[in-house]
Amino acid sequence: MTTDTDQILRRILGDVLGLRPGQADEFDGDTGLFGHLPELDSMAVAGLLTEMEDRLDILIEDDDIEGEMLETYGALLAFAEAKRTQS
Amino acid sequence: MTPALWPCPLPGGGIAEEYALTFDRQREKRLLIVPALFDEANRLRRFTAEVIRRLDGAGIDCVLPDLPGTNESTQPLATQDTEDWRDAMMAAARHFEATHVLGIRGGCLFTPSNLPRWHYAPVKGASILRQMVRARIVASREAGTEETSEGLLKTGADTGLELGGHRIGADFLRVFQTLKSDETPDVQQIPQDMIGASGLWLRAEPGESRDQADALAAVIAMGLSA
Known part of the structure; x- marks a missing residue:
């Protein structure tokens, strides 16, 4: 399931950031997201979270949304995996 | 054109x-x-x-x-x-x-x-609204203000709401969140x-x-x- 979440999350980021296929494969745990990529503003983050809910079949609460979880690819992936384990 | x-x-x-x-x-x-x-x-x-x-x-x-x-x-x-x-x-x-x-x-x-x-x-109207409200929460949190979807929608139904730079009226919000195509x-x-x-x-x-x-x-x- 870990690999699955990783793949889906990379695909979502690719769709949101308009990346070429495979480009999101270069992301590692430290790749900066919110606050690092100018195009990833609050509206784009909101879209990203909604897509994560749809495609990973998870529910993201208001309280879950905090800067740290959005800061790097690694943190976002850890969040998504923890949510999927819960559900 | x-x-x-x-x-x-x-x-x-x-x-x-x-x-x-x-x-x-x-x-x-x-x-x-x-x-x-x-x-x-x-x-x-x-x-x-x-x-x-x-x-x-x-x-x-x-x-x-x-x-x-x-x-x-x-x-x-x-x-x-x-x-x-x-x-x-x-x-x-x-x-x-x-x-x-x-x-x-x-x-x-x-x-x-x-x-x-x-x-x-x-x-759905509710999905569009949910995303706009979420964007506002993300932006507010970054600015150090805590807001919740529930609180924002309640305020919105009374007085309207500013979402993503759009000033949306209370009547609009109340009906829009129930709309389906x-x-x-x-x-x-x-x-x-x-x-x-x-x-x-x-x-x-x-x-x-x-x-x-x-x-x-x-x-x-x-x-x-x-």
Whole structure:
């Protein structure tokens, strides 16, 4: 399931950031997201979270949304995996 | 592609002029396009215009009106309610003598039901709102203010709400979150998987896709020639 979440999350980021296929494969745990990529503003983050809910079949609460979880690819992936384990 | 003016009914009576982008050569097939809403309107504007160019090439007149309070409109958005938008699109359809309608995303919530319709990737009012509220929460949190969806929607239902730079009225918000696009058999649904991999409304920056514009225009053009 870990690999699955990783793949889906990379695909979502690719769709949101308009990346070429495979480009999101270069992301590692430290790749900066919110606050690092100018195009990833609050509206784009909101879209990203909604897509994560749809495609990973998870529910993201208001309280879950905090800067740290959005800061790097690694943190976002850890969040998504923890949510999927819960559900 | 030329801008045209059309008379849009005002809620309290009277008329205000609104803009529409048109390819109008008085051809037999005339398509009214109800655009995507709010932030998605910006992200999908170019895509929508690209589809229109292709349809023009296929011999179909197209009209893309502004919803009152959006785009070039001089009306305030805060005083619009959902009925006003529905009436506005009916009036545009009448004025331009549309024979068919295409709704795009949230625009599907406002397509006139008296004409043959296509709905491209329709979305519920609640989903659009949820995302805009979430964007506001993310932005507020970054600025050190705590807000919740529940709290914001409650305030919104009383006094209206500023979401993503759009000042949306209380009446609008109350009804909008209950709206779903029609799924009656007469509406032809065009889900995103008919058009391409991922919808351009997901993009953080407005994008474009020649393939997706080709695909959507082809669905409409083939439907109209059938």
